Amino acid sequence: xxxxxxxxxxxxxxxxxxxxxxxxxxxxxxxxxxxxxxxxxxxxxxxxxxxxxxxxxxxxxxxxxxxxxxxxxxxxxxxxxxxxxxxxxxxxxxxxxxxxxxxxxxxxxxxxxxxxxxxxxxxxxxxxxxxxxxxxxxxxxxxxxxxxxxxxxxxxxxxxxxxxxxxxxxxxxxxxxxxxxxxxxxxxxxxxxxxxxxxxxxxxxxxxxxxxxxxxxxxxxxxxxxxxxxxxxxxxxxxxxxxxxxxxxxxxxxxxxxxxxxxxxxxxxxxxxxxxxxxxxxxxxxxxxxxxxxxxxxxxxxxxxxxx
Amino acid sequence: xxxxxxxxxxxxxxxxxxxxxxxxxxxxxxxxxxxxxxxxxxxxxxxxxxxxxxxxxxxxxxxxxxxxxxxxxxxxxxxxxxxxxxxxxxxxxxxxxxxxxxxxxxxxxxxxxxxxxxxxxxxxxxxxxxxxxxxxxxxxxxxxxxxxxxxxxxxxxxxxxxxxxxxxxxxxxxxxxxxxxxxxxxxxxxxxxxxxxxxxxxxxxxxxxxxxxxxxxxxxxxxxxxxxxxxxxxxxxxxxxxxxxxxxxxxxx
Ligand SMILES: Nc1ncnc2c1ncn2[C@@H]1O[C@H](COP(=O)(O)OP(=O)(O)OP(=O)(O)O)[C@@H](O)[C@H]1O
Ligand SMILES: [Mg+2]
Numbered sequence: 001x002x003x004x005x006x007x008x009x010x011x012x013x014x015x016x017x018x019x020x021x022x023x024x025x026x027x028x029x030x031x032x033x034x035x036x037x038x039x040x041x042x043x044x045x046x047x048x049x050x051x052x053x054x055x056x057x058x059x060x061x062x063x064x065x066x067x068x069x070x071x072x073x074x075x076x077x078x079x080x081x082x083x084x085x086x087x088x089x090x091x092x093x094x095x096x097x098x099x100x101x102x103x104x105x106x107x108x109x110x111x112x113x114x115x116x117x118x119x120x121x122x123x124x125x126x127x128x129x130x131x132x133x134x135x136x137x138x139x140x141x142x143x144x145x146x147x148x149x150x151x152x153x154x155x156x157x158x159x160x161x162x163x164x165x166x167x168x169x170x171x172x173x174x175x176x177x178x179x180x181x182x183x184x185x186x187x188x189x190x191x192x193x194x195x196x197x198x199x200x201x202x203x204x205x206x207x208x209x210x211x212x213x214x215x216x217x218x219x220x221x222x223x224x225x226x227x228x229x230x231x232x233x234x235x236x237x238x239x240x241x242x243x244x245x246x247x248x249x250x251x252x253x254x255x256x257x258x259x260x261x262x263x264x265x266x267x268x269x270x271x272x273x274x275x276x277x278x279x280x281x282x283x284x285x286x287x288x289x290x291x292x293x294x295x296x297x298x299x300x301x302x303x304x305x306x307x308x
Numbered sequence: 309x310x311x312x313x314x315x316x317x318x319x320x321x322x323x324x325x326x327x328x329x330x331x332x333x334x335x336x337x338x339x340x341x342x343x344x345x346x347x348x349x350x351x352x353x354x355x356x357x358x359x360x361x362x363x364x365x366x367x368x369x370x371x372x373x374x375x376x377x378x379x380x381x382x383x384x385x386x387x388x389x390x391x392x393x394x395x396x397x398x399x400x401x402x403x404x405x406x407x408x409x410x411x412x413x414x415x416x417x418x419x420x421x422x423x424x425x426x427x428x429x430x431x432x433x434x435x436x437x438x439x440x441x442x443x444x445x446x447x448x449x450x451x452x453x454x455x456x457x458x459x460x461x462x463x464x465x466x467x468x469x470x471x472x473x474x475x476x477x478x479x480x481x482x483x484x485x486x487x488x489x490x491x492x493x494x495x496x497x498x499x500x501x502x503x504x505x506x507x508x509x510x511x512x513x514x515x516x517x518x519x520x521x522x523x524x525x526x527x528x529x530x531x532x533x534x535x536x537x538x539x540x541x542x543x544x545x546x547x548x549x550x551x552x553x554x555x556x557x558x559x560x561x
Binding site: 049074080088 | 310312313315316317320323327394395396398399400401402403404405406556560561
């Protein structure tokens with residue numbers, strides 16, 4: 001399948017001499033929700049701003065739905081909607097006027113019915129004649145989303161859509177992103193909340209210090225995460241795992257004082273109960289037990305730490 | 309050509325005028341009326357005619373130019389400075405618009421506003437003093453040319469400025485002195501020879517002179533030179549704007 005966005009050999013060095021992106025290669029698939037994770041200053045916004053035409057790339061080629069974002073910028077940008085990280089709106093404009101303005105700016109003929117639909121979907125219809133400055137922060141963010149959707153883009157960038165947003169609005173936002181995806185829109189979002197990536201994304205990319213250090217299907221990542229470990233602190237050391245237990249994924253650690261059982265928390269039946277029965281049959285006693293699970297957060301942190 | 313975008317920008321900017329009607333139309337009209345009362349009626353009645361034109365009528369073209377220049381500059385510079393300042397410029401930069409379209413939208417709106425204002429002031433002046441316009445078409449041509457050139461100049465200032473001080477600096481420190489010393493209130497023939505030569509380095513002299521010629525067929529410098537200077541200034545501004553967008557100067561990091 002042809003990627004909807006392809007970034008190859010992209011670098012960015014700001015005028016200050018700061019190298020914000022070091023050779024980024026990335027492909028986004030049509031119709032997916034892609035979450036870009038990374039610590040502050042990793043280069044997420046820089047990457048998005050370059051794709052959207054706000055920042056000039058230093059080198060590299062980017063295509064959006066087959067259109068080069070520099071040579072064929074008109075076609076490329078018409079396909080893209082952006083909700084930037086910073087809330088910036090025209091205080092003295094009404095909601096309806098602001099969204100209609102965006103639509104015109106992106107080269108679309110006026111279509112009040114479509115603007116109405118967008119505003120209704122975002123629960124902003126009853127505010128359509130309000131000045132933007134009279135809205136709450138969460139509403140302003142939704143106005144920015146409405147502006148980004150005003151020209152019916154195929155690709156939507158959400159740069160930290162849920163920063164500083166309360167739990168309920170965050171859930172609404174997730175819901176909205178899902179229903180957009182259902183209409184065929186490709187969504188790229190950045191976030192600091194791992195749970196958000198877990199909840200929403202089809203694929204996850206991790207960026208650190210201007211480099212993409214991982215891109216993986218969320219399912220594959222979650223599979224790794226789905227593994228749980230049960231650790232039994234044995235009363236008596238074992239020298240080896242008894243043959244009777246060969247059917248279980250067991251390991252000895254702590255000089256034989258701990259028995260570690262790895263199982264799939266998401267699979268059918270964890271196998272813990274039969275294991276326990278076998279252990280008692282074999283008179284292997286333990287004084288304590290604990291379970292552990294590596295979270296996306298841990299993977300993320302260890303990845304970011306490990307990258308130079 | 310993204311006509312929808314030009315329309316969107318143009319009407320957004322014009323909308324700002326109606327919203328700030330008092331500031332953008334009413335206040336310049338009031339201040340020009342004051343000039344007419346003071347210079348035209350009160351002082352003008354004791355002044356001798358210049359080149360056979362009553363003093364009150366003589367200052368009309370200059371006063372219109374004064375408003376035209378300052379309003380073009382402040383409208384256009386604020387129009388592009390404010391989105392930069394508030395961050396809403398992201399939308400313009402990410403939109404499928406060429407720089408020509410951006411300039412036509414912003415500069416077109418700023419120029420329209422000041423042309424409209426110039427005509428309103430002209431009508432206001434007619435209430436205070438009697439005058440006739442010898443070449444109405446040339447008068448309009450000078451009005452439009454000057455409004456466009458100085459709106460372009462304002463656009464450049466708006467992009468260059470990174471704070472409100474800088475935004476005010478050029479109009480305050482350069483344009484106002486140049487317009488006052490540009491022959492709005494006197495004929496440069498009234499100056500001693502040395503100062504007359506110095507004055508010829510002031511571009512506003514050519515604007516005012518050409519504009520006044522379209523009213524009264526009398527001018528300080530030849531009309532062809534006036535027109536040439538105005539066109540030259542316009543071209544200089546266009547080149548500057550072209551360079552700004554080509555390099556992304558202060559717009560795209
Ligand atoms: N205009 C600029 N000039 C110079 N350096 C810049 C500029 N914009 C961003 N940077 C630097 O580039 C780096 C990446 O910034 P960017 O905004 O892309 O990070 P981010 O991943 O979006 O961070 P956050 O999670 O905080 O939003 C930072 O070190 C930042 O200071
Ligand atoms: Mg960011």
